Amino acid sequence: MSIVQRALRGAVSAAAVTATALLPAATAAAGPAASRPSAPSKPSTSSTSSTSSTSSTSSTSSTRPVPQAATARSLERVSVAADGAEANGPSHDASVSRDGRHAVFSSEASNLVAGDTNGASDIFVKDLRGGGVRRIAVSGGAADSPALSADGRYVAFGATVSGRRQIHLHDLRTGRTQRVTTPDLPYEVAGHSPAISADGRYVGFLGERPPGDEDGAWIYVRDRTRGRTTALEHTQPDWQPRRIDELTMSDDGKRLAYRYTFTTGPRADCCDVYLREVSASRPAQMDRRYDGTPADRESTAPSISADGRYVAFESADTKMVPGDDDRAWNVFVREVRTGAVRRVTGRHGGEVGAFTRDPVLSADGSRLLYAGYGAELPRFLVDLTSAAPAEPVTPVGRDVFTEARPGAVSDRGTTVVFTSPTAIADDDTNDTWDVYVSR
Numbered sequence: 292m293s294i295v296q297r298a299l300r301g302a303v304s305a306a307a308v309t310a311t312a313l314l315p316a317a318t319a320a321a322g323p324a325a326s327r328p329s330a331p332s333k334p335s336t337s338s339t340s341s342t343s344s345t346s347s348t349s350s351t352s353s354t355r356p357v358p359q360a361a362t363a364r365s366l367e368r369v370s371v372a373a374d375g376a377e378a379n380g381p382s383h384d385a386s387v388s389r390d391g392r393h394a395v396f397s398s399e400a401s402n403l404v405a406g407d408t409n410g411a412s413d414i415f416v417k418d419l420r421g422g423g424v425r426r427i428a429v430s431g432g433a434a435d436s437p438a439l440s441a442d443g444r445y446v447a448f449g450a451t452v453s454g455r456r457q458i459h460l461h462d463l464r465t466g467r468t469q470r471v472t473t474p475d476l477p478y479e480v481a482g483h484s485p486a487i488s489a490d491g492r493y494v495g496f497l498g499e500r501p502p503g504d505e506d507g508a509w510i511y512v513r514d515r516t517r518g519r520t521t522a523l524e525h526t527q528p529d530w531q532p533r534r535i536d537e538l539t540m541s542d543d544g545k546r547l548a549y550r551y552t553f554t555t556g557p558r559a560d561c562c563d564v565y566l567r568e569v570s571a572s573r574p575a576q577m578d579r580r581y582d583g584t585p586a587d588r589e590s591t592a593p594s595i596s597a598d599g600r601y602v603a604f605e606s607a608d609t610k611m612v613p614g615d616d617d618r619a620w621n622v623f624v625r626e627v628r629t630g631a632v633r634r635v636t637g638r639h640g641g642e643v644g645a646f647t648r649d650p651v652l653s654a655d656g657s658r659l660l661y662a663g664y665g666a667e668l669p670r671f672l673v674d675l676t677s678a679a680p681a682e683p684v685t686p687v688g689r690d691v692f693t694e695a696r697p698g699a700v701s702d703r704g705t706t707v708v709f710t711s712p713t714a715i716a717d718d719d720t721n722d723t724w725d726v727y728v729s730r
Contacts, residue, residue, distance in 0.1 A: 381724040386698030388443035391706030445491030486540035493544025541599030548593040596656035603650035617645040638681040658704035
């Protein structure tokens with residue numbers, strides 16, 4: 292689920308706020324991690340509204356800096372209104388443009404821009420340099436799951452209108468929002484969870500089965516230039532029902548990485564990670580062991596590099612590479628062409644320092660954002676081209692739960708966005724999820 296922000300530097304007047312600084316990596320509690328800690332429950336998204344599609348812009352904004360310690364990065368709360376007021380609703384799904392200039396997220400708040408009266412979740416785009424805040428709304432519906440093109444021009448997002456799921460695309464240059472439809476198919480697809488190519492030409496999304504299909508899981512890729520839709524089925528291999536989620540796309544729109552998940556209750560082998568070439572007849576499993584056999588423990592959280600060369604994921608399997616004896620969750624990076632798999636263990640220290648989860652690759656594949664051990668899942672940024680220690684990105688050493696999703700890391704990791712329900716800033720009193728930017 293989940294996707295960004297409003298941190299302005301220098302040119303905007305800042306309302307100083309005291310908050311917990313990023314700290315050096317704390318010693319983790321001893322013992323191997325067996326499963327993902329439960330996140331605080333998210334408030335449900337309202338779907339009531341009666342307003343027309345609208346885009347609102349605020350040209351001023353308030354910076355919310357968080358003092359730093361033992362790191363060169365600054366941390367700012369960005370889900371605030373132009374006058375510095377806290378958001379009066381939860382914000383999620385944060386991501387950032389490649390150059391770190393624009394951030395996008397969804398929010399149920401009604402006070403981030405003037406005139407937000409639809410009573411539903413909307414999409415917000417933040418200019419992290421100039422401070423403008425733009426709202427993207429859909430008539431009669433609630434919007435969520437935004438995906439930002441690499442140049443920051445296009446935003447693909449999901450919406451629920453009259454109880455039916457839809458995919459929309461907003462052009463930030465023209466201000467136009469259009470629904471992504473599939474008129475070349477013999478049926479109209481109800482879609483969700485979009486991904487977008489670097490130039491906005493291709494929009495991928497998850498959708499319902501075509502009439503007559505009873506057990507397949509489907510991805511749809513819309514070529515906006517040629518007006519063509521490619522329908523891709525992941526055929527169910529046995530009687531056990533499965534679904535696709537966590538869809539990500541390469542820059543050229545030709546490769547898709549995703550999670551393939553059993554829908555029948557909790558189980559240790561709940562899910563696997565696959566790569567699908569849009570032109571290929573079948574997907575390739577990314578979480579295969581070094582001996583070629585499928586993993587027998589869950590693998591999840593796929594993240595694909597811009598060129599589609601690398602796919603990162605997390606896995607509890609201990610035979611993905613030889614010598615994996617740390618009994619911890621680890622992040623793995625597979626090179627698609629050669630099949631070579633690299634295990635990325637933690638470089639943040641602590642008694643369970645090998646533990647890594649929730650990977651997010653930078654576009655060029657050189658940087659990796661990961662979650663370290665602890666109930667709060669602190670985030671660290673590591674340079675995959677060197678042996679340098681990991682850099683803390685979120686507060687660690689205290690109960691601060693964080694979430695980050697694919698698209699949360701700019702080129703070379705200079706800008707990282709994440710969400711948290713924790714009151715990281717001292718003046719955070721809204722008791723809900725906020726968006727932060729670290730840079």
